[in-house]
Amino acid sequence: MTKIAPSILASNFAKLGEEIQDVERGGADYIHVDVMDGHYVPNISIGPMIVEAIRPVTDLTLDVHLMIDNPDDYIEAFAKAGSDIITVHQEACTHLHRTIQLIKSHGVKPGVVINPATPAEMIKPILAEVDLVLLMTVNPGFGGQSFISSVVPKIRQISEWREEMGLDFEIEIDGGVTAETAKTCTDAGADVLVAGSAVFKKEDRKQAIEEIRNSL
Numbered sequence: 675m676t677k678i679a680p681s682i683l684a685s686n687f688a689k690l691g692e693e694i695q696d697v698e699r700g701g702a703d704y705i706h707v708d709v710m711d712g713h714y715v716p717n718i719s720i721g722p723m724i725v726e727a728i729r730p731v732t733d734l735t736l737d738v739h740l741m742i743d744n745p746d747d748y749i750e751a752f753a754k755a756g757s758d759i760i761t762v763h764q765e766a767c768t769h770l771h772r773t774i775q776l777i778k779s780h781g782v783k784p785g786v787v788i789n790p791a792t793p794a795e796m797i798k799p800i801l802a803e804v805d806l807v808l809l810m811t812v813n814p815g816f817g818g819q820s821f822i823s824s825v826v827p828k829i830r831q832i833s834e835w836r837e838e839m840g841l842d843f844e845i846e847i848d849g850g851v852t853a854e855t856a857k858t859c860t861d862a863g864a865d866v867l868v869a870g871s872a873v874f875k876k877e878d879r880k881q882a883i884e885e886i887r888n889s890l
């Protein structure tokens with residue numbers, strides 16, 4: 675079954691613990707944590723202290739998406755804070771293979787992310803090393819942007835390579851996912867859908883998650 679990963683970027687930070695428990699009750703599978711440094715992306719969000727603070731409030735997988743320069747410098751801190759998955763941008767890693775090994779060395783599942791304009795070929799050599807491939811369907815930095823549908827063939831491509839290479843990483847989609855755009859992603863091979871605004875900006879989060887599931 676398709677997994678839903680609400681992004682806390684769209685939640686009410688004044689009551690973050692309750693917000694996470696609300697989506698957990700509503701049927702969320704992962705909690706997606708968007709980390710932004712004001713350099714790699716033009717916005718600043720949250721750091722390892724927040725991951726550490728939310729770790730005890732949920733049993734769900736903490737899926738930590740690093741949108742930062744020099745990710746190697748912060749992987750230990752995010753691992754110690756309680757991340758289950760750490761994803762790094764191929765575009766931000768000078769030595770991607772080394773960074774993926776560093777994540778594994780801390781006992782955390784590694785994932786790799788590419789932006790809408792980055793070709794799938796850029797991550798083909800690393801596919802055998804990761805547990806998750808995250809494909810951005812918006813340019814990273816902000817929630818609430820529109821889905822870039824030209825990324826869909828890339829989902830299909832990664833899914834085909836996964837099959838050809840006999841691998842079992844998950845394919846996750848991030849950006850502009852709604853009940854209108856979700857199905858094109860899962861039809862192309864996506865397993866996990868990040869949804870920020872489409873879940874947290876709705877009054878009834880359970881209903882919002884169900885709406886996405888029912889659209890598939």
Ligand code: DX5
Nearest residue numbers: 814815816817818850870871
């Ligand atoms: C964008 C973030 C996304 C974002 C998704 O930089 O990586 O995870 O929070 O938000 P929506 O679902 O509102 O596009």
Ligand code: ZN
Nearest residue numbers: 708739848868
């Ligand atoms: Zn994200």
